[in-house]
Amino acid sequence: MSITFRIATPADDAPGPVAVINARQLAAFRRYLRDEGQRLGLSLLDPDADEERVLAYNFEARICPLAIAAIARVFDHDQAVIAVLDEAQFRGRRVLVWWYEADRSIRMRPSLTSDLGTELQLADSDAYALLAGLGLMTDGVGKIPIATVRDRLTNPAVRRRAAEDGITHDLERLNALLATTDADDSSRLEWA
Structure with missing residues (x-):
């Protein structure tokens, strides 16, 4: 899955x-x-x-x-x-x-x-590790404002925890996904 x-x-x-x-x-x-x-x-x-x-x-x-x-x-x-x-x-x-x-x-x-298919698809275990690393509930379905995700990605504690958990690559892929959009305050990151 x-x-x-x-x-x-x-x-x-x-x-x-x-x-x-x-x-x-x-x-x-x-x-x-x-x-x-x-x-x-x-x-x-x-x-x-x-x-x-x-x-x-x-x-x-x-x-x-x-x-x-x-x-x-x-x-x-x-x-x-x-x-x-x-x-x-x-x-x-x-x-x-x-x-x-x-x-x-x-x-x-x-x-x-x-159009470019930039969505990030991860195995369940990797997705849950990413969500936990961002300090989010590890539910299979959710959403969060883009600004909140960007703030968490710049947090040194999140970066350090990602390195410890071996999910730095997934964190970088998520950062690349966020960079592909001209998101405003109404945009959100969703996962399912």
């Missing part, structure tokens, strides 16, 4: 735009992402598998390196899709595509995953 740490903003608390796409558009979108990924030398699909229907219909895609107008062409300039793409790019997030079983539709929305 693992725990993922990520930066959350107030926008994550509100429902974002959702678009319904068809199978033809899905296939064209996956093909477009593969072509552009190869051209740019980037992996834009996660996971990238066509063999299993579950994976082919449930994936995240990086779109921030791409032009919205070019992606929108794949979806016949559908306004709902453009709203999803625009929101994802504005927030620096990936888009999530999934198969909605209730009505058998294929849907797309902005993901909670950052």
Whole structure:
């Protein structure tokens, strides 16, 4: 089991735009992402598998390196899709595509995953050690304001305890995660 740490903003608390796409558009979108990924030398699909229907219909895609107008062409300039793409790019997030079983539709929305995938994923034991080292409750799910985490990361006692516990590397990775965001006072670190 693992725990993922990520930066959350107030926008994550509100429902974002959702678009319904068809199978033809899905296939064209996956093909477009593969072509552009190869051209740019980037992996834009996660996971990238066509063999299993579950994976082919449930994936995240990086779109921030791409032009919205070019992606929108794949979806016949559908306004709902453009709203999803625009929101994802504005927030620096990936888009999530999934198969909605209730009505058998294929849907797309902005993901909670950052475009660069900078989230910190740790094994449970490492995550609990990191949380304890920061002086936080070692619960598998939680949140704390970014400012509080930054203060704790600069505390010499926390640094010393991290070195003693052998989690300095994870502390540095957490610090790098915090550095990737233009967080304001309303941003928070969440883990689950």
